[in-house]
Structure formats: structure tokens, C-alpha cells
Amino acid sequence: xxxxxxxxxxxxxxxxxxxxxxxxxxxxxxxxxxxxxxxxxxxxxxxxxxxxxxxxxxxxxxxxxxxxxxxxxxxxxxxxxxxxxxxxxxxxxxxxxxxxxxxxxxxxxxxxxxxxxxxxxxxxxxxxxxxxxxxxxxxxxxxxxxxxxxxxxxxxxxx
Amino acid sequence: xxxxxxxxxxxxxxxxxxxxxxxxxxxxxxxxxxxxxxxxxxxxxxxxxxxxxxxxxxxxxxxxxxxxxxxxxxxxxxxxxxxxxxxxxxxxxxxxxxxxxxxxxxxxxxxxxxxxxxxxxxxxxxxxxxxxxxxxxxxxxxxxxxxxxxxxxxxxxxxxxxxxxxxxxxxxxxxxxxxxxxxxxxxxxxxxxxxxxxxxxxxxxxxxxxxxxxxxxxxxxxxxxxxxxxxxxxxxxxxxxxxxxxxxxxxxxxxxxxxxxxxxxxxxxxxxxxxxxxxxxxxxxxxxxxxxxxxxxxxxxxxxxxxxxxxxxxxxxxxxxxxxxxxxxxxxxxxxxxxxxxxxxxxxxxxxxxxxxxxxxxx
Numbered sequence: 001x002x003x004x005x006x007x008x009x010x011x012x013x014x015x016x017x018x019x020x021x022x023x024x025x026x027x028x029x030x031x032x033x034x035x036x037x038x039x040x041x042x043x044x045x046x047x048x049x050x051x052x053x054x055x056x057x058x059x060x061x062x063x064x065x066x067x068x069x070x071x072x073x074x075x076x077x078x079x080x081x082x083x084x085x086x087x088x089x090x091x092x093x094x095x096x097x098x099x100x101x102x103x104x105x106x107x108x109x110x111x112x113x114x115x116x117x118x119x120x121x122x123x124x125x126x127x128x129x130x131x132x133x134x135x136x137x138x139x140x141x142x143x144x145x146x147x148x149x150x151x152x153x154x155x156x157x158x159x
Numbered sequence: 160x161x162x163x164x165x166x167x168x169x170x171x172x173x174x175x176x177x178x179x180x181x182x183x184x185x186x187x188x189x190x191x192x193x194x195x196x197x198x199x200x201x202x203x204x205x206x207x208x209x210x211x212x213x214x215x216x217x218x219x220x221x222x223x224x225x226x227x228x229x230x231x232x233x234x235x236x237x238x239x240x241x242x243x244x245x246x247x248x249x250x251x252x253x254x255x256x257x258x259x260x261x262x263x264x265x266x267x268x269x270x271x272x273x274x275x276x277x278x279x280x281x282x283x284x285x286x287x288x289x290x291x292x293x294x295x296x297x298x299x300x301x302x303x304x305x306x307x308x309x310x311x312x313x314x315x316x317x318x319x320x321x322x323x324x325x326x327x328x329x330x331x332x333x334x335x336x337x338x339x340x341x342x343x344x345x346x347x348x349x350x351x352x353x354x355x356x357x358x359x360x361x362x363x364x365x366x367x368x369x370x371x372x373x374x375x376x377x378x379x380x381x382x383x384x385x386x387x388x389x390x391x392x393x394x395x396x397x398x399x400x401x402x403x404x405x406x407x408x409x410x411x412x413x414x415x416x417x418x419x420x421x422x423x424x425x426x427x428x429x430x431x432x433x434x435x436x437x438x439x440x441x442x443x444x445x446x447x448x449x450x451x452x453x454x455x456x457x458x459x460x461x462x463x464x465x466x467x468x469x470x471x472x473x474x475x476x477x478x479x480x481x482x483x484x485x486x487x488x489x490x491x492x493x494x495x496x497x498x499x500x501x502x503x504x505x506x507x508x509x510x511x512x513x514x515x516x517x518x519x520x521x522x
Contacts (some may be wrong), residue, residue: 003344004364006352034349037461037499038209057501076217080208081186100330113313117359135219136207152357153298 007115010032013149017085018064024149026069026086026093030060032079044076071095075134085148092148093126098137103128110154111141122148123154163189163238165474166254166267168245168416171199172460173452173467174273175227176220180471180488182234185480189265190237191256193244199275200222201460203298205330206323208373209348213495216282219368221302221503223460248419264512269447269474273467276410276431276453284370290377294324294407309403310311313380314367319347319459321407325355330406336401337361339368339382341389348504359481364429369396371404376489380404420445429511436515438492440473456515458500458508465496 002008008031015027030041030050037057047065052058062138069084071146072096084095104110104125112123127140143151165181167174170192181188196202204220215223231237243258253285256263280295292308300306312333314325317340317469325335328357338355343365345352349504356362369383369391382394411432422443423436435443435450442449451470452463456512469492475482482488 002349003352006345006349006356008353008360031353035502036209036348036350037211037505038216039211039503040207042210044217055499056498057364077210077219079348080354083348113357113359114475115353117356117357134217155358 002033010149013115017149018062020087021087023066023087026074026084026095027047027064027067028062028069028071029083029085030062030073031059031083032077033083035059036079038078040076041073041082044072046070047109062137069095071129073137075131075138081135083092083137087148088120090145091126092143092145093140094149094151095138097152098128098139098154099135104149104154104156105138110156112143112151113155114147114150115152117149119155120150123151124130125154133136161189161263161265162254163187163265164268164478165189165366166191166265167271167273168254169199169273169275169439169452169454169490170194170197170239170241171273171275171452171463172201173226173275173463174199174271175231175453176464176467177271177273177451177471177474178231178237178252178467178470179227179483181475182231182237184236184475184482186236186475186478189240189267190231191240191243191245193242195242197228197239197241198434201227203295204323204460204461205302205327208389208461209459209496210376210499212460214464217402218463220460220494224437228279248416249313250420251444258469267447269449269477271444271467271470271474272414272448272450272454273463273470274413274416274454276457277413278406279409279464281368281406283368283388283409284374286368286371288371288373288377289408290373290402291371291404294320294405297324297405297430298327300328307331307333307460310334310437311336311401312403312405313401314328314401315408316340316406316407316409317342317345317364318407318409319351319354320410321405322347322351322355324405324407325360326351329355329358329360335360335491337363339363339366340366341367341385343387360465363397364419366397367391368404368458370417372398377402377404408513410457411452412457412491414450414454417443417448417454422448427456427511428513429514434511439469439489440476441470442473442477446477449477456508458509462496462499465492468492469496 201224451466
């Protein structure tokens, strides 16, 4: 249970993913399960693709047709609870927020971790974007499609 | 004796927002803080803030401090006094301030008390061993002075402060040995907890600290399992080796100055302790005294800012020079506060406020 462990159940996670056909294009996965008075995801979206009930106090939901997978919300979310996912040729391409120094470098292979912090796969770093206005890096990583619903973040290989 | 129209005590988010309302109005203002910089706890906060744009959400705390400070800096009607301790406030509306080894006296028509909160501690054997810190001390060392407190830390408390400081420790390269929580549920925002879980940080739920171990400094901590009603279960202990223990078990309002003015106050558990009874202008039972931010009930910085604006409007009204947009702004800030409190976290505050209004000292 999320409130006891900090880890959402599989059903909770699946409820945030659009169907696999939709994921042929990049879409934001809003892993926000708890109503916190907060709205930067919605206000940062250039396409009005994120709707929050009562303007601020509800849980955000995605209008998938409008979402272009740009990743603005990934950088904006104070809870670091948004990623962008896309399925390409048996692989899953994720855009994730990353706030540890040093940032990864394009081309590196890192560990992919699940929501429990366990190493589950390799993650190939495809792009690292640091915008002027935020110290949260937007890291694009490629993982095996099998880990689409389990992948949560990345960790550097320990030397 | 130096005379001012309004004296604001405390330059954190609440005091800064009160000052912002008073800026450019026809009143003389003194803003006092005991620290050597404004911003209060905001300056230690390296995480992005929740809320809406009105509270500068998605900016990091220290960035919000910069924004708020810039808004009041260089205002001709606002004098800022730093490194100054208000040691007494008296019924003839005089405060005694200790600064640079001298006592200074100020008199004002209105006071805005925005003194914030202090950290609660935890009683256990050996809790004075070097290596045992409050969360505020860890944040000050790391985020204000750039000093790593230790290379490993065990956290006590899974409220937002415990979760956020754990994450900040990880960002600083400190190993977080785990988070010890007495309750069965995580206290803070679950998104903060998830950030730590996905990095593999263990949570010891329904545990408390039994004792600290070490000869000259902390070496290990013994934690003990608790029942649902917080009774220790004998024999169910774990020993965790760690050089530092960080205690983040909540805050209590720093309301001593209000006590000196004998304003109506009440102990309300949900608001963190002894808090003043306030009207909709954040005015206490003494019409010259206003209170805002954590001193009037422990909440988030976003709420403290809104309360600061309200107290500023209240002080202007009390001085009979109401803000030109008084009614409109007051309604906006109350609406924003209601919105911020409209969540499972706000329920506790709302319950506390209800108890406060319905209490024996309510007026």
C-alpha cells in the first residue's frame, strides 16, 4: 500500500498508463495518487492536456490526444511524479526527472530501477536536457519494453 | 525609543508577505529577524514547492525567498533589521530588541508576530550524543553552509520534513540508512516517499528510537517496534549502525511573544501546540497584535504566505489606512487559503481551527 510503503500497487500504476496503441506516441504518465493542493503540471502544459479537478485540489488527469510528450510537466512537477513513456520497436523510451549530481551523459548505460529501488534492467541514456529555469534534468532513457510498467528511475553503475 | 507604525517580527515567508502588503503604503515599517538574512526556513529548502503559481509553486524554496525579499528590498517605508533578537514585548506596545550587544527599544501601533516554529525533540537514552541532529540543523549545515553533517544518517520521522531532508541528504551524497516512523502510515506527501523508495531507502514503519549507542559519538541506534497504539513491543528491536541520527518529529509554534501580551491562546494539538485565537484579519484578542505563519498553527510555507498577506491587510485596516484593494485582496487570500487546506492534509488544520474557534477562550 502506498500510504504504508511509498510504493503504489500494480493496479494503481496501470491506471495511469494509456493503452499500448496510444503509447506509440510519447505520453505523460501522471503518477500522482494523492490529492495535494498543487497545479504546476497543469499550468506548465503548453497544450492544456492536464486537467485538475477544482483547479488545484484534485488529482491530475491527462487528455492523451492533446499530450505531445514534450516533458514540460516532468520538469515542473514538485513531486517528481511524472514521466513520459513511448513504445518504439520492442523498447520503451522514457523521459524522467533527475536531480542528482553529476547528471548522466548521453550514451552511458545505467541501471534501471523499479518503484522499490531494485535493479531490474539496463537503461541507455539517450539525451540529457537541463533547462535554464530548472535544475531538474530531463533524462531520456531507452529500456526493454518488458519493463514499461515497472521502470521508475535510474542509478549509476557502481565502479 | 524609536517609533514605527508597524513592526513585523520574523522575516520568513509569513513576515515577508506581510511586509509586501505594507510596502508602498503610507506606514512606517520595521521588519526584524534574529538571523543574519531574511527568508526564514525557505533559504534551506532546495526542493520544488507545491501549491499554485500564487505561492510560486515549482520554484525551489530558496528561490522563493529571493523573490519575496526582492519585493520588499529598497522600499523607502520598510526598515530591515537583521541579527536582532526580540527579547520582550510589553503592554505599552514597546519591544526590547537585543542587537550588537545593545538593547534597543521600539514602540509601534501594530505588531505582526511571524516568529514561526521550533522543532520538537524526542526523548530516548543517550539522545545527547554527538551525531544526533534536528532536521533544521542538518539542513542549515548542508544547504546554507555547504557542510556535510556525516556520510551516513538515519532519519526519524516520515512527515514532509523527514522525507525532504532524506532526499536532500541523498543529493548531497550522504547515505540514508532508513526512515524510522512510529505511525503505521507515512506522514508526508506520498510523492516524497516514493522518491526515496525508488532509490531503495528502507522505511521502518511502527518503530521508534529506543536508545542511541556510542562512547564519544553516535555509533548505532536501537529501534523498537510499536503497536497500533504506540506501545513498545519488548524484544522486537533492531540495531542500525549509523554515525548520525536526524530527528524530524514535528514542529511547535514559537508563540512566547504572544504569551507576553496575554492574547487569548489555546492548546490545539492539530495546530502543533499553543496558538492564538485569530479573527479573519489574523488579529489576536489584542487589536494591536496580529499573528501569521507557523506561530498561529503549523502548516506549509504556502499557507504562511497567504496568512502574511492577510495580517498585512489587517494591520493597515487597524491603522485606519486600509489597503486600496482591501476587500478584493482579503477575499482572494482567504479563498487561496481555503483551497490550500482542501486536502487530506488540510483536514487536520481545519479541524484544529474549528477547535480553536469553539474553544473556551474564543471571542
